[in-house]
Amino acid sequence: MEIWINPACSKCRSAISLLDAEGADYTVRRYLEDVPSEDEIREVLTRLGLEPWDITRTQEAAAKELAMKEWPRDEASRDRWITALAEHPKLIQRPVITADDGTAVVARTDDAVRDALSR
Numbered sequence: 001m002e003i004w005i006n007p008a009c010s011k012c013r014s015a016i017s018l019l020d021a022e023g024a025d026y027t028v029r030r031y032l033e034d035v036p037s038e039d040e041i042r043e044v045l046t047r048l049g050l051e052p053w054d055i056t057r058t059q060e061a062a063a064k065e066l067a068m069k070e071w072p073r074d075e076a077s078r079d080r081w082i083t084a085l086a087e088h089p090k091l092i093q094r095p096v097i098t099a100d101d102g103t104a105v106v107a108r109t110d111d112a113v114r115d116a117l118s119r
Contacts, residue, residue: 001116003107004031004044004096011108012095018113026097031089038079038086044096045082047104052081055093055106062088 003019003026005012019026029036036044045052053073057063066084068091071077085092097112098104099119107113 001026001100002029002098003027004029004036004092004094006030006032006090006094009094014110015095015097015107015113018110019117022114022117024117031092031094031096035089036086036092038082041082041085041092044098044104047098047102048096048106049103050106052078052085055096056081056085057091057093060088060091063091 001024003012003015005016005028007013007030016028041052045055048055051073053071056068058069063069068081068084071080093106093108095107096104097107097116099116101119103119105112105116107116
């Protein structure tokens with residue numbers, strides 16, 4: 001199990017606390033420092049069952065500068081979104097937990113963290 005975090009994020013800190021309380025075996029990835037490649041982002045999206053626009057923080061300054069809210073949300077635009085997430089990792093919704101069963105969750109709630117632990 002791996003968790004992508006931004007240490008400044010309260011949701012990330014909460015998820016780590018819950019993982020620790022449950023005695024989970026996990027690896028922390030500070031994704032702003034250890035930036036995921038486009039291929040890694042594609043893999044996580046597959047595991048999540050989501051599209052890149054589903055995990056994009058469109059209120060971040062970089063997203064506003066890029067006018068991402070206006071970008072098409074279709075298959076033809078998918079790679080553009082993934083490239084933007086790789087170039088601006090702060091845009092990736094957090095925390096993301098990759099579960100042991102090959103799935104992943106965006107673990108913004110305690111229930112989502114528990115869901116990842118049960119997989």
